[in-house]
Amino acid sequence: MRRAPLALACLLAAAAPAAAAVTSLPPPPPRGPQVVVPGLSYQRLERDGQVAHIMRLVPRAPLGLRPALTGDQVTRRGRLTDAIRARLDTGVVAGVNADYFNLDGGWPSGLLAEGDRLLASPEASRSALVVGPGLALAVERLLLAGRWQVQDPASATPFAVRTMATVNRPIGSSTGVVLYTRDFGGRTPSGPVSEAAVTLDVDAPLRANQAVTGTVVATGTGGGTEIAPGRVVLAASGGARPSLVGDLQLGRRVRIEASVAGVPADGSGAVGGGPLLVQDGQVVPDAGEGFTPLQTGQRTARTAVGQAGSGTILLVTTEGPQQGRTGYSVAEQAELMASLGAVRAIGFDSGGSALMAVGDRLVIPWSDERPISDALLVTYGGAQLTPVAPARVSPGGDGVDDAARAVVRSAVPGQVTVALERRGGGRAATLFEGALGPGAREVVVDPRALGVPDGPYRLAATLTPADGSAPTTQSRPLVVDGTLSALRLRKLARGTGAARRTDVQVRFTLRRPARVSVLVQDAAGRTLRRIAAGRSLARGAQVVPWDGTLGRRPARGSFRIVVEARTFLGLTGLQTDLTLP
Secondary structure, eight states, X not given: XXXXXXXXXXXXXXXXXOOOOEEEOOOXXXXXXXXXXXXXXXXXXXXXXXXXXXXXXOOOTTEEEEEXXXXXXXXXXXXXXXXXXXXXXXXXXEEEEOSXXXXXXXXXXXXXXXXXXXXXOOOTTSOEEEEOGGGOEEEEOOOOEEEEEEEOTTSSSOOOOEEEOEESSOOTXXXXXXXXXXXXXXXXXXXXXXXXXXEESSOOOOBTTOEEXXXXXXXXXXXXXXXXXXXXXXXXXXXXXXXXXHHOOTTOEEEEEEEOTTOOTXXXXXXXXXXXXXXXXXXXSOOOSSOOHHHHHSOBOEEEEEEETTSOEEEEEEOOGGGTSOOBXXXXXXXHHHHTTEEEEEEEEEGGGOOXXXXXXXXXXXXXXXXXXXXXXXXXXXXXXXXXXXXXXXXXXXXXXXXXXXXXXXXXXXXXXXXXXXXXXXXXXXEEEEEEOSEEEEEEEOHHHHTOOSEEEEEEEEEEETTOOOOEEEEEEEEEOOSEEEEEEEEEEEOOGGGOEEEEEXXXXXXXXXXXXXXXXOTTSOEEEEEEEEEEEOSEEEEEEEOSEETTEEOOEEEEEEEEEEETTEEEEEEEEEEEO
């Protein structure tokens, strides 16, 4: 027998078609709300062709809600998902977009306070959301009471108390004084201004309703002054320039106060937005906040935040035309929030800025995620456990879903235990036990390595914080089901010419008796033929033949072969692609 040359044999082997990959069936779409962490759920709600993404937050420890910049400074926008991803280990679990912003400069249109740290002053004509103690929400119009005054004990008469118009936002062509902090960026914006740089006595962030003192160390005109660490800059335009130049001379002491009544020192912060949508459980027809008819009347994607009478917080982002939906006007958005039970609610930015993320994954689909100025983030200080993937493990040894994975995370130092528990009670295996936090680690559920039998389980993570606070636990469901494995196809050519067809043997292995269906589907998932429908098959190797026809004609092209097996453990399945010449 003659042998092919080695090089030719290698070429022939490389040309042989590779077997199509075998995968498990995708999980069915979830019904009803899904638990993100205890006390926080997410739900995709579709009705009348509209889609709303809803997070419901029960205001209890260790859950939190706080505004935050998405970038590292007021003038630098960032993606919501990046902002959450960077904070996952600090307990951030979800978020939505917040205030409107300047598309070119990046700064928010209104108020931004992280706790009582003031990053941007309010827009007086528009509403802001205040997150108070106990996650009590208020929707208010807030004002900046900004003042500065030279402190000179040697002066015969006190210096005048001067006002400032804004914090960390360009003042434009109007007259007034702006206070810039390091949160704005490295330098002040250029423009027709006079400026004075002040080194603070205490290098600390600017707090709403708390005065700071310092010494004038530099003066200049035209903007572009460096905002060095431990410094702030006062910039005056128009008619305010002479008083700033006259008062803030080198070496003089100055007291600065940026007060925003309504921002509590013990709250989580405040963020601008608008308009007011619901007040005392009633829809607000027109809040009169200076929005244009196009902004309020256009049907588009929108985000809103409200609070129900029970205290439950509602974070809602609706889809719009770019997701193939009609979208909502502001009036319709207000009606939606009231229908969900909100007794007070505020609108946030809309259109391409309407975003919601659970974990670091967007749930409202966009072809490209728009960078935004600030966000409202949900935090959780307890044990976090991501959903187990896959949620149905098939330890058949065929390389398809033989093991599952999850990530356990703690935002605080403590002792963490991750255990596989039987649905009816009792621990089946311990996967991790030790110190963790702040941080995360992956855990692997390999039923064969653990020696656990098929059945329903739950994966549970428990955190005992090092500070002595109460332990927390989060669990996720998991099913170990090795009923079906080793799916493979064998093709057999039959006939010639127009009568040519390809018979297919669908081969697989059952670990236990099951009711089996074998389907032929197209690429869109439509069933073209049922080779077997709920057929009772015994344990062992199985072969289900298909004559390769659809109706009376030979099947040609690309198909998907799906095998489903139903037992007391539920439905499990495998699928693979098939091409017939």
